[in-house]
Amino acid sequence: MQFPPELVSEWIDTNSRVLDLGCGDGSLLTQLTEARQIRGYGLEIDPDRIATCVSKDLNVIEQNLDKGLDNFADNSFDTVFMTQTLQAVHYPDKIIDEMLRIGRQCIVSFPNFGHWRCRWYLGTHGRMPVSKYLPYTWYNTPNIHFCTIRDFEKLCGQKDINILNRVILNQQNKPSPLGSLWPNLLGATAIYRISRS
C-alpha cells in the first residue's frame, strides 16, 4: 500500500537512513527514495519479493525478523519502519524494543483487530474474521499476533514508549476523521510514530 504521502514529508528527513522491516516488494522504500532521497535498506525473507527489490535497485537484505536484529547497532538508523508486519512476527514486543534501540524514531502500522467489521464477523459468525483485507483462514494465516489499537497503546504504556503521532486509516487506506473519533472501533489500520522516552 501507498504510505500517506503527507506523513512522509512530515516525518522523514531528506537523505536520512531508513530501515524497513519486512519491506515486501519495496514499494515503501521506493516511495521514500523518490520523495525524500533516503538511504534505505529493507529486510525480507520471501525470495520473489527479494528478487523484485533487486530489480528495483533497492538495498534488500535476506533476514528473518524472528531471528533477531542484533546485527544492527544502537541508533544506527534515523527511522525504522515496520508496516503491516507486526502481527506476523513471533515476538512483537521484543521487536518493538529492538526497533527503538536501532532507530531514533520508529513507525509501525498494523491492521486493527478491534475494527467493527472484525467484531461483527466474530460476533455473528462465531468464527475468525476472513475478509478481502484479511483473506487467510486461522490455520494458514501468517498473522499470528493480531492486536487492537487499545492493546498496542497499552503495551506502549507498559514499556514507557513515547507515542509521537497516531494516524487512523479507513478501509481505503485514507486518513479517517471518523476513525480518529473512535479509533478502536472505526479504524481499519493504525499508524504510530514512536520513540523511546
Add this chain to the structure above:
Amino acid sequence: MPDTIAANSVGLVEPRTCHFDEPLVLASGRVLNQYDLCYETYGELNADKSNAILICHALSGDHHAAGYHSMDDAKPGWWDGYIGPGKIIDSNRFFVVCPNNLGGCSGSTGPSSINPDTGEVWGSSFPLLRVRDWVNAQAQLSNYLGIKCWAAVIGGSLGGMQAMRWALEFPDRIKHCIVIASSMGLSAQNLAFNEVARRAIETDPNFCNGDYQKHDTIPGNGLALARMIGHITYLSDDAMGQKFGRNIRSGSFSLGQDEDVVFQVQSYLRHQGEAFSGNFDANTYILMTKALDYFDLAREYDNDPVQAFSHAQCHFMVISFSSDWRFAKERSRDIVNALIAAGKNVSYGEIESDVGHDAFLLPNARYEELFQRQMDKIFQQTEEHNNAVPS
C-alpha cells in the same frame, strides 16, 4: 566431449596471453620484473567500453571459464553454466574477461614458469602472493584492454575476495561487486584444512622442497591427497550421502569373503585426486592456499571492516548458500553488516542448497533468479551509459 556446440555456449574459445614488462611490486616487497597473464574473453566490448565484466577465479580455477578449447574437450570451462549467450552472464550483452591469476599453472606466470633472470624454473623461489597482488595484476590487464571501469567484478569463494579487494583498491574502476560464497577472512578451521593440504604436498618425498621440476618429478601423491581433503570440504554431508551413501564399488561384506571393500566415495575421491594431480602444479596449490589464508579484508584498515568498506563506491550483491560450511553464510552476513554500517548499497540473498560450497558453480533456480535480476539491472545501466555517450 561435445558432438555439437549448444546454442547458448560461447563455443570454441582461444586463450590469449599478455606479456607485461612493467615491474609489479608485490605485497611481500618482492618485485616481478616481467610476467605473463593468460586470459579468455567472451562477447564484444561496446563503444564506450562500459559493458566489461571481470570474472575472478577461485583456488583451482583458471582463465577457461566458458566454452571449449577443442571438440575433444571432455568438459567446458569451469563456469560454463553461468557464462554464455543468453546465460546469466550474457556474452551477447557483456564483454566477459577471465584471467588466470599470477602464480597459476595454466599459462600465467607462476612457480612452474621459467624465471627469465636465471633461465630456470622458478619452483620454490617464486614469490608468495596475496590477493591484492592478483588485483594489481588484473588492473594492468584492464589497462591493456582499455577498460577504465568494470561494469561488474564477480567472484565466488577466493574469487569473491578478489572482487572485494577491487572495490577497496580501485573504487572508481568498479561499478558492481558480486561476492558469492566468500568471506572477509578464513576461519581457524579453514586455515587448518589448508595446512593439512599443504603438509600432504610438502611431505611427499618427490616434493624436493618445491624444486621437484629440477629433479624431473612431481609430488603427485601429495597433491592428490591435498585435493581429496579440499574436495571433502567443498561438499556437504548431505550431498555426499545422496551421491554415494555407503554404496560399495568393489568387494563384498559376505561372510567368508576377505576381499578388501572399496566404497563409492573412496573411489570417487581417489579419481578426483589423481585427475587433479595430473593437471595442476603443486607449488601453485600451495601458493593459492596461502593467498587464501593471508587474505584479511580489513587488515590495513585498523582491522575494522566498516572502515575498509567506507572506501568502496560500488554496489554490492552478496550471496551465500545454506549448506556451505567452508564459507558459511555467517561469513557472508558479516560482509553485509559491515557494508550496511558503512552506508554502502548492498543486496543479500541466502540460497537454500544442499550441495555445500560448490553450490556457486552448480544449477540452482533461486540463485539463478537472483543473479539474473542483478545482471539484468547491470546491463540496463550499461545501456543507459552507452546511450548517453554521443557517438
